[in-house]
Amino acid sequence: MAMVWARLAFIVGILSLFHAGYSAAQHRAYLRVTEQEYTALPTDISVQGLLSLLLAMYGILHIAGDFKEIRANVQLQNKSWETVGNRPTFYTFAHRGRALSPNYVMPPSSSPQDMVETLPS
Incomplete structure (x- = not known):
């Protein structure tokens, strides 16, 4: 029964969050039409958005069930x-750092196997 309430809380929270977003877009459109300056969202839209987010988070956490520990x-x-x-996997034998060595001699061929064989010991 608790799973049903959690799903209902999640659905209501998401729908209310979409409604808050739509209300915010409508408010911005209203301000553009009336040529008013945008300062902030009305308090009721902000509170609705915050409460909707919290309700959706509560629902999804209870739908997910118990978390397992990371070991x-x-x-x-x-x-x-x-x-x-x-x-x-990070071993690299044919890198350009060996060219900085004063004892390094450029090999005549450029195959990686030849380069590894000519490295000074």
């Missing part, structure tokens, strides 16, 4: 402290 340490339980920072 980041599950993947790290089987790793030692030394291997936690190991990221093999």
Whole structure:
């Protein structure tokens, strides 16, 4: 039964939020027609928008149900402290940083395998 009330609260909140948006657009159009300067929205439209947003948020939170906790340490339980920072996908052997070395000699071929073999030790 609580799920029905949550869905009803969500639907009413969304519809009321759309109505507040439509009322704000109508108010702006009215100000343009009467050539008045826009300063702020009327208080009733602002309050309706805020209450509609809160009602929709309440409804969607109760529709979603219980949240599950995020457990980041599950993947790290089987790793030692030394291997936690190991990221093999970020290994790069053919980068341009080696060209800054004073011992670097440009290889005759430009294949990546040849570049890796000619790196100074």
